[in-house]
Amino acid sequence: MTETFQFKLLATDGKARRGEVSMPRGTIRTPAFMPVGTVGTVKAMYLDQVRELGADIILGNTYHLMLRPGPERVARLGGLHELIRWPYPILTDSGGFQVMSLSGLRKLDEQGVTFKSHVDGALHHMSPERSIEIQGLLDSDIQMQLDECVALPASPKEIERAMEMSLRWAERCKVAFGDQPGKAMFGIVQGGDIPHLRVRSAQALAELNLKGYAIGGLAVGEPQEVMLDMIDTTVPHMPFEKPRYLMGVGTPDDMLKSVARGIDMFDCVMPTRSGRHGLAFTRRGRINLRNARHAEDMRPLDEESSCPAARDYSRAYLHHLIRANESLGGMLLTWNNLSYYQDLMAGIRKAIEEGRFADFMAETQENWARGDL
Numbered sequence: 001m002t003e004t005f006q007f008k009l010l011a012t013d014g015k016a017r018r019g020e021v022s023m024p025r026g027t028i029r030t031p032a033f034m035p036v037g038t039v040g041t042v043k044a045m046y047l048d049q050v051r052e053l054g055a056d057i058i059l060g061n062t063y064h065l066m067l068r069p070g071p072e073r074v075a076r077l078g079g080l081h082e083l084i085r086w087p088y089p090i091l092t093d094s095g096g097f098q099v100m101s102l103s104g105l106r107k108l109d110e111q112g113v114t115f116k117s118h119v120d121g122a123l124h125h126m127s128p129e130r131s132i133e134i135q136g137l138l139d140s141d142i143q144m145q146l147d148e149c150v151a152l153p154a155s156p157k158e159i160e161r162a163m164e165m166s167l168r169w170a171e172r173c174k175v176a177f178g179d180q181p182g183k184a185m186f187g188i189v190q191g192g193d194i195p196h197l198r199v200r201s202a203q204a205l206a207e208l209n210l211k212g213y214a215i216g217g218l219a220v221g222e223p224q225e226v227m228l229d230m231i232d233t234t235v236p237h238m239p240f241e242k243p244r245y246l247m248g249v250g251t252p253d254d255m256l257k258s259v260a261r262g263i264d265m266f267d268c269v270m271p272t273r274s275g276r277h278g279l280a281f282t283r284r285g286r287i288n289l290r291n292a293r294h295a296e297d298m299r300p301l302d303e304e305s306s307c308p309a310a311r312d313y314s315r316a317y318l319h320h321l322i323r324a325n326e327s328l329g330g331m332l333l334t335w336n337n338l339s340y341y342q343d344l345m346a347g348i349r350k351a352i353e354e355g356r357f358a359d360f361m362a363e364t365q366e367n368w369a370r371g372d373l
């Protein structure tokens, strides 16, 4: 651990990178998957379980936390780490993405976003400066700039407008963040599915000399090949020596293919949300435990797994719990899924260290294709 924010590259294998982000609250081994701790909890998990599975960092959603318990209250209670009992790094998003997807958006202009809370209908305004202020009150370790993510498909004019405003907001967020040695503010590359706008955004953000950079505006419903094309377009214009974070991604296959293109950090609700709905991720692909074919299958999800949820419970029981809408069903499948995601990231890191990432990727995809155990 260090008193400052540092990123160092330990190994590369093709475009894949093995690195470490060192911060006062801990070290993040990259490539890293960040479980989403939406409202100060990784849903259906105890945070010590999340840590035991290998998570070095979790994500908090600024939109949800600003509505309740509220940033000033969290600050009075000692900050988010103290409140939720997670002493390791936390990354917070800016809130803008969820304002635009969850709230009753009322106005979006140069000053920021004005919206009605989905909780109580109260009116809120969030400027770039307020977003950074809120993330500071939460005592977030990695803070994201406020940006505007345009849902695809969208017109080139609309995508360019949003990208240029996001660049201006990035400059305002940098000023508001100031100089916080043990913390970082990341910029977010926008530009939709238009290559020259992606390049413009990445190059302009690089000029700001921020501590890390995210690729936003993807995982918003576009086909995987479009996402991968935009990663290929954007990464060469992102600073090589800074961490690269692909927001909202993704499935295990998305992450493998993105690591192969030079991405270091991921977050996604996929393992937690789909676990609560009965979907299990395993080394032999996905298993939907709602399916009647599991009703009398006494096999575990994966007897070779180190996770008790995968090794010690039958598919029949998991099927029963999910069909009965019992909390334990979502708890066990969330536990299994986060275990699988973290095991996959650990396998990726080791493969890059040993110069065999391409073989690891091919073997992993072959196992998925072989189907259920």
Ligand SMILES: Nc1cc(N)c2c(=O)[nH][nH]c(=O)c2c1
Binding pocket: 093, 094, 095, 096, 097, 098, 147, 148, 149, 188, 215, 216, 217, 218, 219, 220, 247, 248, 249
């Ligand atoms: N898929 C995405 C998930 C996200 N949380 C974000 C975000 O927070 N900001 N900007 C983005 O473009 C974005 C995309």
